Amino acid sequence: xxxxxxxxxxxxxxxxxxxxxxxxxxxxxxPSLYAGPHVRNAIRRYELFWLPLLAQYATRTEKWFIALNIxxxxxxxxxWHVHMxxxxxYQRDCNEIVATLVDHKILVGEQRYExxxxxxxEKLYPEEPFEVDLTAPVCDAPDFxxxxxxxxxxxxxxxxxxxYQASLPHFADKRFLTKxxxxxxxxxxxxxxxxxxxxxxxxxxxxxxxxxxxNPLIYTRDTxxxxxxxxxxxxxxxxxxxxxxxxKSETVTRKKWKNLxxxxxxxxxxxxxxxxxxxxxxxxDYSLHAAFEYTVDLTTLEVEGLPKPKPYTVEIDDIxxxxxxxxxxxxxxxxxxxxxxxxxxxxxxxxxxxxxxxSVLVLIFSFFNSAEYSFSDEYLAxxxxxxxxxxxxxxxHELTIAENLIVRFTTVVxxxxxxxxxxxxxxxxxFNPVQDATSILSSPALFLSPFSLNQTVASSxxxxxxxxxxxxxxAFICRVMHSAELLFSSVEVMNHVGDVVSTAHLLxxxxxxxxxxxxxxxxxxxxxxxxxxxxx
Numbered sequence: 378x379x380x381x382x383x384x385x386x387x388x389x390x391x392x393x394x395x396x397x398x399x400x401x402x403x404x405x406x407x408p409s410l411y412a413g414p415h416v417r418n419a420i421r422r423y424e425l426f427w428l429p430l431l432a433q434y435a436t437r438t439e440k441w442f443i444a445l446n447i448x449x450x451x452x453x454x455x456x457w458h459v460h461m462x463x464x465x466x467y468q469r470d471c472n473e474i475v476a477t478l479v480d481h482k483i484l485v486g487e488q489r490y491e492x493x494x495x496x497x498x499e500k501l502y503p504e505e506p507f508e509v510d511l512t513a514p515v516c517d518a519p520d521f522x523x524x525x526x527x528x529x530x531x532x533x534x535x536x537x538x539x540x541y542q543a544s545l546p547h548f549a550d551k552r553f554l555t556k557x558x559x560x561x562x563x564x565x566x567x568x569x570x571x572x573x574x575x576x577x578x579x580x581x582x583x584x585x586x587x588x589x590x591x592n593p594l595i596y597t598r599d600t601x602x603x604x605x606x607x608x609x610x611x612x613x614x615x616x617x618x619x620x621x622x623x624x625k626s627e628t629v630t631r632k633k634w635k636n637l638x639x640x641x642x643x644x645x646x647x648x649x650x651x652x653x654x655x656x657x658x659x660x661x662d663y664s665l666h667a668a669f670e671y672t673v674d675l676t677t678l679e680v681e682g683l684p685k686p687k688p689y690t691v692e693i694d695d696i697x698x699x700x701x702x703x704x705x706x707x708x709x710x711x712x713x714x715x716x717x718x719x720x721x722x723x724x725x726x727x728x729x730x731x732x733x734x735x736s737v738l739v740l741i742f743s744f745f746n747s748a749e750y751s752f753s754d755e756y757l758a759x760x761x762x763x764x765x766x767x768x769x770x771x772x773x774h775e776l777t778i779a780e781n782l783i784v785r786f787t788t789v790v791x792x793x794x795x796x797x798x799x800x801x802x803x804x805x806x807x808f809n810p811v812q813d814a815t816s817i818l819s820s821p822a823l824f825l826s827p828f829s830l831n832q833t834v835a836s837s838x839x840x841x842x843x844x845x846x847x848x849x850x851x852a853f854i855c856r857v858m859h860s861a862e863l864l865f866s867s868v869e870v871m872n873h874v875g876d877v878v879s880t881a882h883l884l885x886x887x888x889x890x891x892x893x894x895x896x897x898x899x900x901x902x903x904x905x906x907x908x909x910x911x912x913x
Contacts, residue, residue, distance in 0.1 A: 384562045386589065386599055391554045393588040396483040398549055400458070401540045403451065403485075407511040410455050411537040414515035416530050419452035421521040422509075423460075424474060426502050427453045432475035434497075448484045448492030450508045457481065459532045464590050464597070465609040466527035473524060480594045535612050539587075541652035542580045545889070545902065547645050552896030557581035560643070561589075565603055567633050572604070575614075577627045581646035586610065617648070617827035644904070645890030651822035653880065661872060666846035667795035671725040674789040675702055676718055676771060682781040683708030693786065695723055726796055748776040748784075767792045799847045802855065808838040814858055819869055819877040826885060829863040836862055844870065853878070 409415040427449055434447065449457060461467050461481060471478050484492050498507045509515075547553050561582040568576060578586060590596050590610060600608035614623050627641075634641035675693065683689055686708050693702040702721040704713050713720060769790040776784045814837040815821040821830060829835070837860035844853040852873075859866045867882040889904040 384565060384599075384603060386595070388592060388595055390558050390561070390585050390588055391551060393483055393591065394554050394557070394584050395549060395551075396485045397584070397588045397591060398543060399485045400454070400483060401543065404455050404458075405540055405544070407451070409511050410452065410533065412530070412534050414518065415452060415509070415511055416456065416533050417521075418509070418515050418518045419456045420523060420525070420529050421518065422450075422505065423453045423456045424523055424525055425521070426498070426505060427457065428471065428475050428479055430494075430498065430501060431479050432477055445480060445482045446484070446488070446492050447494050448489045450493070452509055452511060456529050456533065458591065459536055460525070460527060460529050461590055461593055462536070462587060462610055462612060463527050463532065464593065464607050467593060468597070468607065470525045470527055473526075478593055478597070481591060483588070483591055532612065535615065537652055538615070539580070539583070539612070542649060543584050545645070545649075547890045547895050547901040547903070548581070548584060550895040550897055550901055553581065553645065553890060553894055554585070556643075556894070557585045557646070560639075561585040563634070563637065563639060565600070565608070567630075567637075568608065569604055571633070574629060574633075575611075575622070575626045576633070577623065577630045579641065579643055579646035580648070581643060618831055619828075642887060643890075643894075644887050645894060647885075647887040648827070649884065649888040650824065650826070651820065653820050653823055659874070661874070661876075663798075663852075663872075664795040666800075666848075666850070666852045667798050668726070668847040669793035670796035671793050672791040673723055673725055674719045674791070675721045675723070675786055676714070676789055677773075677785075677787040678702065678704065678713040678720060679711070679785040680706055680708075681710040681783050682779075683710065685709070691784070693721070695725070699723075746778045746782065748778050750774050750776055800844045800852060803843040803845060805840055805842050808840045808859070811837040811839045811858065814860060814863065814865075817856075818858065818867065819880065823880070824865055824867045824882045825863060826865075829865065832863060835860060 404410050407415075410419070431447065448454065460470070468478055493507075495507045498505075560579070564576060564578050564582050564586070567574070587610075589599070597607050600606070614626075617623055631641040678691065678693075680689070680691060683706075689706050689708055691702070691704050691706055692700065694700055701723045704720075706713065771787050771789050773785055773787045778784055811817060812834075814835070815825070815830065817839065818824055837858055839856065839858045842855040842857065843851050844855055846852040854871045856869045856871065857867070858869075864885075865883055868880065869877050870879040872878050886904060886906055889902050892898045892903040892905065895901045895903065
């Protein structure tokens, strides 16, 4: 038998969850915010400058709601966000640093832009930059010993895993999130009835829980009213092995939900694996694998041997039939140029032809005579073996159209630029046995379920396939692995130095929601377990 909970909250949790997710997407564009010097520097800036600024500003105005509309630089906003996700620690640390609980609300979009207080910051801290370049190394950061007890640096790394879980599009669907609020209420009810029990949330209700915590004063008031004290949040319990605290607690949680007539597990809200590893890789120029485009200038045209001193038409067309040049000349001979030096400019796309062919046609007594001239790839490559942003020397080409009728045209070829990329798979039908897939996969925790990761002996198969570019040169290696025993299949694409540049793998059925769970399925990936995968 199910029932509805009537807990009331001090703000709209769905809207704040949507704003939170928007903020997390911004953070995810900067891997340096998950670990390393930028995180440590952000903690320094947060503790020494931001918390005192807010506390001082709020005290001066005596109105916290004004301070709530002040937005922090991204690095500080992120460590502040992470700090608030341990509400008991956050209260303790705020009291230690600034002697008050610093309130917060999520600011994104125009609100965040308008709330950035660069002028105030620069007035208070002229020696400290307001914003930092999160894509560049940290330079000259002073030594700093934090007074904050909570390990924000470790928590930043853990939050990367959470952000990955909540990054799928259905976590921005209002119907899905409205249901998540109801499930969060049940999470609170279970804690109310079982205060000493550690309950595990699914990721839908965890997103709502995070949104609640990111409003510290409201969260303190709401959870104290429901539970008699501030409800702490512990995201450090992450070991999913059988017999672990997390595994045992999930079993207890499932049972308690069932006793209340609810199902704990929900499609679209379950753990989908660890995020891909962050690795600093050397930048590689892949443009040599592209089909090139050449820009060709036709600068002069000469005709001699026309039979009579009368008008004639000369046309030049490229291989695709598009017109390059059409001019009227008068016999018996003519030379055509333009003041800017270019009669016509056209593009030669390597993907569309084997050779660049130019046809010249002359109308004589209502009959067309023509000839063709080919610029081979070798001809073009000789002029641009490795240099970029250069222009070839003018070169004149001569064609005999008919007896005594000669056409000459001069061209200048610009250095090529990458046009498009075309790759073909050279399939290899052989699969070879693999004893330990985790020793080969680039990110085992991304591809395999926690259960599969703990299988010490499980058979898998692997095959390697060459990916060749337009020029039929090997560009990548595609590694395909499959295991019926572990219920997984994966594809990894590796470049010539062995770096994995792209991956794909089968998802477990509970990772995606059913179509009925979302209000706007056209913007979500959904799964119909009875009929197969629906279009995303």
